[in-house]
Amino acid sequence: MTLEWRNRVLVVIALGLAALYLFPLYWMYVTSLKTGSDIFATPPDFLPRDAKWGNYGYVWTSRGMASYMWNSIVIASGTTALTALLGTGCAYVLARYRNGWIDVALFLVLMLQVLPASLMITPIFVGFSQVGLLDTPRLAVILALTAKTMPFFVVLVRATFMSVPAELEEAALVDGNSRIGAFFSIALPLARNGILVSAILIFMQAFGEYVYSKSIIQSPTLQPASVGLNSFMGPNTFEWNNIMAYAAIYVTPILAVFVLLQRRIVAGLTSGALK
Amino acid sequence: MSDELQIELIDVDKHYGAFHALKAVNLSIRKGQFVALVGPSGCGKSTLLRSLAGLETITAGTLKIAGEVMNAVPPRKRDVAMVFQSYALYPHMRVIDNLTYSMRLKRAPRSQSEAAAKEVAATTGLEKLLDRYPRELSGGQRQRVAMGRAIIRHPKAFLFDEPLSNLDAALRVHMRKEIRSLHDRLGATSVYVTHDQIEAMTMADHIVVMRDGVIEQQGAPLELYDRPSTRFVGGFIGSPAMNFVEAVVAEDRRTLVIEDLGSVPLPGGIMLGAGETVTAGLRPEHLEISAGDGPGLHAKVDFVEFTGAASFVITRGAPGLTVFNVGRTTLRPDEAVRLTIAAENVHLFDRETGRRLGA
């Protein structure tokens, strides 16, 4: 087999896998455009007979999606902002100082990463209810989520800071800057890409979060779209087209962001994020 | 050069945890002096320089700059400028912003900092590069920016940490001259770290040789060359390196007998008894290839290296001797040679301690 043929075979395999992987996404979009009877047709149609764009408008108003989407955005933005604010400083310290305590801290940070949300939620719920945080449930979710996303963020951003040579900051110190000044004028701008990319990943993660929101937020007016989608799907659901329209509205923005920024995201994760 | 002391280190110690990196270092640098810090890798040159800059805190002793004790003063208040081996240019700033960084920190008016940058750019030949980013510069140009960033500050002292080691040989020789003439023009005080003893010999007024965190010897370049106070300094200063052989004082106490090789004259004014063993240091350029029979060192040529202007003859045996011979030699491998040396050029060191013997 020549090299060219082998490449072709590999491309075919890759396309096949991609198709398999992306099929649910495709099915979501197709179903969201079908009529109520089309969805139960056998054999199923792989393209809708006539696209019912009205599904989208119908779901948006009938399910009150504006409020759900808004809550998702509030929770995701809050989590991202808080994680970035606290995590950047933490990652910097963990990158620049080396001693036994730092190693212990790093170990604990990684340890947190291992614990699943469904296990954490009970102690978090009890703790939050005792300090009265459940009265502001969205804030409570933001805090809980920040704790969960923090390790991931810190580990990524720490690697970014480690790729910024310490000598640059030392040069700034000798040039007349303070320790904090050197951080803001040298380390931070040079780590900007890595921080941005990590923040975007955190945003996406928080945007789709379900477990904490479901457990902590009781009032539907404060729930995010992930919980809203779930309550849409009762045991006797037959409105699959509308549910898929809901899901499509929910994920399309975040998907678009990812597609637009994927080059930068991949580059930011793999390179030292310098420049 | 005035007599005023610009930098003073008194019994300075530096520990990294259990590791003793600087041991009782004493050093006085006068205003306007160009001091070279040399020594093998890991001897503490960078540590000493970084302590001067305030990037490391010394564990004990006193460090003064311009008469003020600086032990606990942060780098930004020491008013020294440093040129790093990696240059440490700020990658996200253009050349001009790199140059004016220190002035912007002092909130100097824009017109003033730009004028200063133009002036420095003219001195360092960077006029056409001011709008570029560091990644768009060659190694030599980056080096100049690093220099410019130091010059613009008019600091109390310049600290250089092997600033030329990333340049090619020709550029290194050129920059050597340029840095030295810049130093003279600015009337600056400079401390220059290098592991290249030729750089130190050609540039410095005062050389400090370090080894394992200790200052082995300091003095004017030729002083170190003429009278190395230890075997280590003898071997470190001068190129090609000094030959060392074990030598026994002969019965007549006029010559030193070197096993398997012959003899060399014993320098005067040294109190040594017959039969005592010492280490003799013979510089390659002081060994002469002599004709005919007679006293001296008798050896066979192992191989010859030509550099063009000179040739190095290396003799057989352990230890092989290196002989520096001006011009081209016709000697061939296996040819017998007789080497002679003047008594005043024989350096003697204690066999155990390595200390210099005699004057």
Ligand SMILES: Nc1ncnc2c1ncn2[C@@H]1O[C@H](COP(=O)(O)OP(=O)(O)OP(=O)(O)O)[C@@H](O)[C@H]1O
């Ligand atoms: N932060 C540190 N922690 C522990 N030991 C260190 C630290 N920095 C330097 N050292 C040790 O101190 C010694 C002196 O280091 P230094 O960097 O001053 O050497 P140097 O003379 O500049 O060598 P080179 O010519 O290779 O640059 C070395 O043995 C080094 O391992």
Ligand SMILES: [Mg+2]
């Ligand atoms: Mg060094």
